Amino acid sequence: MSEELNMHIDDASSSMEKAIAHLEVELSKMRAGRANPQMFDGLVVDYYGSPTPIAQVGNISVADARTLTIQPWEKNMLQPIERSIIAANLGVTPQNDGAIIRIFLPPLTEERRREIVKRVQGEGESSKVAIRNIRRDAIEQVKKLQKNGLSEDIAQDAEKEIQELTNKFIALVDKHLAAKEKEIMSV
Numbered sequence: 001m002s003e004e005l006n007m008h009i010d011d012a013s014s015s016m017e018k019a020i021a022h023l024e025v026e027l028s029k030m031r032a033g034r035a036n037p038q039m040f041d042g043l044v045v046d047y048y049g050s051p052t053p054i055a056q057v058g059n060i061s062v063a064d065a066r067t068l069t070i071q072p073w074e075k076n077m078l079q080p081i082e083r084s085i086i087a088a089n090l091g092v093t094p095q096n097d098g099a100i101i102r103i104f105l106p107p108l109t110e111e112r113r114r115e116i117v118k119r120v121q122g123e124g125e126s127s128k129v130a131i132r133n134i135r136r137d138a139i140e141q142v143k144k145l146q147k148n149g150l151s152e153d154i155a156q157d158a159e160k161e162i163q164e165l166t167n168k169f170i171a172l173v174d175k176h177l178a179a180k181e182k183e184i185m186s187v
Helices: 003-029 077-090 111-147 153-186
Strands: 044-047 050-055 059-062 067-072 094-098 100-105
Touching: 003 111, 003 153, 044 077, 077 094, 077 100, 094 111, 111 153
Parallel strands: none
Antiparallel strands: 044 050, 059 067, 067 100, 094 100
């Protein structure tokens, strides 16, 4: 196969790997009954007029299996951190004691677990769509190369290789989803 063709296949593979990495990050943010500081990864706080990630204005730690603490480096950041957590609608209420913020995670009910599993399935479906879009773009590149003189046999082999790559990454998405679903549904 031509060097350009291999480049397109490698690009598709690396893009699919990025889609899996994104899925892993999103799944790690979804809570499965245990306290996890990563649930605050996407939250930003108004730090003197500029949006700043919570992890950059305070220390997030796990006190026990159901409690997280956030200790801001500046006392005046307690209120903005608290407002940010409430605005994020994570299903938790921060408790401010004047020095640190405690977040008590309530035990997950069966209904809440099912809602989280639905969100997990939605993330998985988004990842699958992204992988399929990458496949479509890669196949379009192969067809352009075919118009520019690439033989039909080589183009079909490349398309088959891209499809196998797609199947591999979609199976990986399913594996991640099954593991996360099992983690969430286990009490």
